[in-house]
Amino acid sequence: MNRSLQIKFLLVAVVVLWSLWSLYPTLRMAQGLPDDISADDRAKVEQDAISLGLDLKGGIYMAIELKEEELGDESLDDAMERTIEILRMRIDTMGLTEPVIQREGNRIVVQLPGVSDIDQARKLIGTTARLEFRMVQGEDQVTPLIARLDQALSGKLTSEAANDSGDASLEDERAAGGEDAEDTEVASTDSTGSDIDDLLASGTDDPADPVDNARPFSSLTGSYYEPVGGIPVSEANVAQLKEMLESTPAQRVIPNDAELLWGTETLTGQDGKPARILYLVETQIRVRGDEISSAVVTADPQRAPALMVSLNLTRKGGVKFANVTGANVGRKLGIVLDKQVKSAPNILGRIPGGRASISGGFEDDMEARNLALLLRTGALPVGIRIEEERTISASLGQDSIDKGVQSVLIGGAVVIVFMIIYYKVAGLLATFGLMITLIMLMGILARFGLTLTLPGIAGIILTVGMAVDANVLIFERIREEMRAGKSVRASIDAGFSQATRAIVDANITTFIAAIVLFYFGTGPIKGFAVTLSVGILTSMFAALVFTRSVYEAWLGNRAPKSLSI
């Protein structure tokens, strides 16, 4: 064996061993790690194994945009940075392995592997968590406003109702200003949705009340109710009322220094039906959420076993809080979270020491814990919008892996059987080449931390089909040369040298397509581009270096009369 041939075999051996070594952590993972392995070792193995895309291991992908209209003076870059920081703190509490939070252009991409509860994730990520202490207006302000609203809306409504309520002015209004309220509203209707539906399912179908044109507003509401500090509204009427309040005539009569905000809690109304409270809240913010120094969950002494969120304010915040409570004894303090009233307790006296608590209005303990967490990590600089989200359950991911592996095995087996029948010994050689190709492909994925996705598995399967192409080109050419009457040695030489050109040209063009895919594609598609392009390179290596070297070694100085091909 001459020197250059020895070097080639050495190269193949090194590459294959390197690939197997790179694959070792993945193989250990696949077999299941022993229980007594240390946490550090486990993390290292997981780190070094082939990383799976969310579509294979299950999880949530979100692309988020900031609401730039809320930015104010802050630059988008700064707001993005702060948002990422806060989201990272929030997500860290979920204890996930390898969550991703990163900026991509003007979006933030969040990947939460292993998480499947999309509602929970949306709350954690999508909640702005802007907490404000604001005073709630009493009956002396609310009752006259109801009258003014009735007056402003009467008459106007008949024409609007005929227009199917999707009147242009309403739409404009929503686009211009009402967006906030809409957005934050969604989460709460979602969360309370199941309760209402239970009621609906039990037979009491709640139609909205008919609208009295003489007093369109108050025909849908109760009158001011002192114990709660607002206007009770039957749940069935909420949607209609929201639309009414967004209309221009209604906005016009609401005083500038106050706004109508909904309570988060669904109560049971006097008629036994679910009801929400509409509060008239001052726009002036007395104490802000950024003056909170800590927020923890504690037992609620008045509503055991329910929980409440206890807040400690900063020194400055504490002074403000003491002053506000001192000056407004007897009134209600609105605790406003993202433009919704979380609760509105009575102020019984001045509260010194900077301590406050939020109690009631929690659907479950989880919500209380979440709120404490959100208040601890702070409010997002501006509201966010989820532009894209994809959730894959772990079971679907596992399914995809199983089916993918099955396809690779069957596809590989069919191709191998075909190659051996058709090309005999040469086919067997191609089979070894195929195995080297796949081992190298997987090894490269593991070593360079490339992510395997479902389309990526498809790329591997395609590589199985196309990897033999290089061999087919060579073998066909060798056969052709032999038919033309050349010797075995000359045929093999000509076969390789003539086929190499076609192999390189053909593969480079496919490679170009793969690179373009990688450049333009997102997540799963990138995974496909990766396996396809790496598969092209490794299969060329297997055919042009490995197969060729085997033939050259076999020929040596002999002049064989026949060739099994």
Add this chain to the structure above:
Amino acid sequence: MQFLTNTNLDFVGKRKAAAVLSALIILAGIGSLVVRGGPNLSIDFRGGALAEIHTEPAIGVGEARNALTKAGIDVQGLQEFGEPGELLVYVPASPEQGVESDASRVRTELAAAFPDRTIELRRQEGVGPKIGGELRSAALNAIFLALVLIIVYITFRFVFQFGVAAVVALAHDVLITIGIFSLMNKEISLTVLAAFLTIIGYSLNDTIVVFDRIRENMGLRRKESYEAVINKSINETLSRTLITSLTTLFVAAILFSTGGPVIHDFAFALVVGVLVGTYSSIFVASPVLIAWYHWRSSDRKRTTTTAKPKVAA
């Protein structure tokens, strides 16, 4: 074992018939696209939301739709996905709220309506219209850029008309595949798009192997006519073309049958692409070369007879 060796089939002579066949399939596809008002784009490209629900024992499409509509969900599409009980529900995504949609309510509402069944959310996707638009233009850019780079590469390795012929064949393949997707009312999603780009790469692979042989034979067989050289080259590479197509077709077909519903359309596009790509490398790319040759040589003849009469004589 060998088959199709030393063939001498007259592919070039059939090129007019092939052109008619291609034209018919492409026209049918375009007709279908016109009737349907454009390709059937998935939510990846047009925005929207979907939920994939696994139900056991299986809930029928009709009952599921009834239950969801009753619960106030605007069901835009509901279909069985792969197997009975696997439901794919499409709902609109609100442009103002990003992608927060009714998709997450689908599972809870079905669970409420069918309390005695196991109902599992397998997958949920939401794409805002803005991202949908961006993905759409990125897809078009990707295809365009891939085609340009390929022409540049082939011009560099062969000559310009080979690049043009290859791209005509590619456009042919992609048009037919899109047309067949439209005829079968299959959705074009991000993964299907990836399959289209693979088809581009694959079909090219085939075409280049034939071109490579033409390039080689042009030097060797100077006395034979252009058509004869091309026909000879196609015949010489025929067994390789068919064997590679066969192995690739095997695996694409296996992926189609065992790869699961998520990858189903992707695999379908590959199967179609392999078939069409093989056909086009024989019946489209080479005939374009011939047409180009005749166009250029009649051009040249005209210039030589008029401008340089002495040389011609």
